[in-house]
Amino acid sequence: MVNFTIIYVGNIKDKFFADAVAEYEKRIKGFCKLKNIEIKEKRPPDEPNEAQIKAILDAEGEKILSSIPQGAYKIALCVEGKKVTSEALSKMLTELPHKGFSEAVFIIGSSHGLADKVKSACDFRLSVSDMTFPHRLMRVILSEQLYRACTIEAQTGYHK
Amino acid sequence: MVNFTIIYVGNIKDKFFADAVAEYEKRIKGFCKLKNIEIKEKRPPDEPNEAQIKAILDAEGEKILSSIPQGAYKIALCVEGKKVTSEALSKMLTELPHKGFSEAVFIIGSSHGLADKVKSACDFRLSVSDMTFPHRLMRVILSEQLYRACTIEAQTGYHK
Numbered sequence: 332m333v334n335f336t337i338i339y340v341g342n343i344k345d346k347f348f349a350d351a352v353a354e355y356e357k358r359i360k361g362f363c364k365l366k367n368i369e370i371k372e373k374r375p376p377d378e379p380n381e382a383q384i385k386a387i388l389d390a391e392g393e394k395i396l397s398s399i400p401q402g403a404y405k406i407a408l409c410v411e412g413k414k415v416t417s418e419a420l421s422k423m424l425t426e427l428p429h430k431g432f433s434e435a436v437f438i439i440g441s442s443h444g445l446a447d448k449v450k451s452a453c454d455f456r457l458s459v460s461d462m463t464f465p466h467r468l469m470r471v472i473l474s475e476q477l478y479r480a481c482t483i484e485a486q487t488g489y490h491k
Numbered sequence: 492m493v494n495f496t497i498i499y500v501g502n503i504k505d506k507f508f509a510d511a512v513a514e515y516e517k518r519i520k521g522f523c524k525l526k527n528i529e530i531k532e533k534r535p536p537d538e539p540n541e542a543q544i545k546a547i548l549d550a551e552g553e554k555i556l557s558s559i560p561q562g563a564y565k566i567a568l569c570v571e572g573k574k575v576t577s578e579a580l581s582k583m584l585t586e587l588p589h590k591g592f593s594e595a596v597f598i599i600g601s602s603h604g605l606a607d608k609v610k611s612a613c614d615f616r617l618s619v620s621d622m623t624f625p626h627r628l629m630r631v632i633l634s635e636q637l638y639r640a641c642t643i644e645a646q647t648g649y650h651k
Contacts, residue, residue, distance in 0.1 A: 350507035
């Protein structure tokens, strides 16, 4: 399996979500390396207009782009991305080393989303759902899917 | 908003998922009534064959069908269902009372899924994702989406 880096804008305030992520990340580390990069979320003014949100996303986007490890395969999580099954995601990640990538970086934006320049700089845009989730819950879902991807490759029986 | 009943096969072993569900359900109760019906999951033998899984799903399915409140709008969660946005789900639930339904029941199967007879007895089959999630995580996702549906209708600003 390729190694994982997760770039996440914001922090996980809810203990239950933090504990869920910690549990899955502990399990993932039985299969590969995992690194977390947390980027500070900028607080928008109350009832921000479109230009204010864009300015915040652009500033967060600069920090994201400068945090991406060199040579990593870059995956942005965004609702308009491509939908794949858990098996297809596992296969994609398993095949990355054969394509010259030893690391996959997953990018989860802030509660306002991700700047277009980050999405277009990525190799793959991944959509989990047509539904909107809080980005903290999205981080739980991602960690579970990465653990699942590892178990699918290793055929441990977790995924059935 | 319509009232919610959630029928769930199994129990939530992980404290972090139980706490997440409890938090969202507490918030939902600020908007409407919510009732939980937990159905005992049948333990399959080790490495069950297809017939053994079908027998278990059928037995669980009988209990599910007899637990559905009379006159409720029935929604089965299954990967092959219809995908909707959070806004569309909210609109669907908001409109149910105008169609004569005061209650929506959501059905989450066991780790092996849901019997076909349950799916075909439902009014709507809802797919959150092409990805496979543990059913415990699916219950967290559902509770968050139901809370989100309430806030979309009430325009509280949670959903943005």
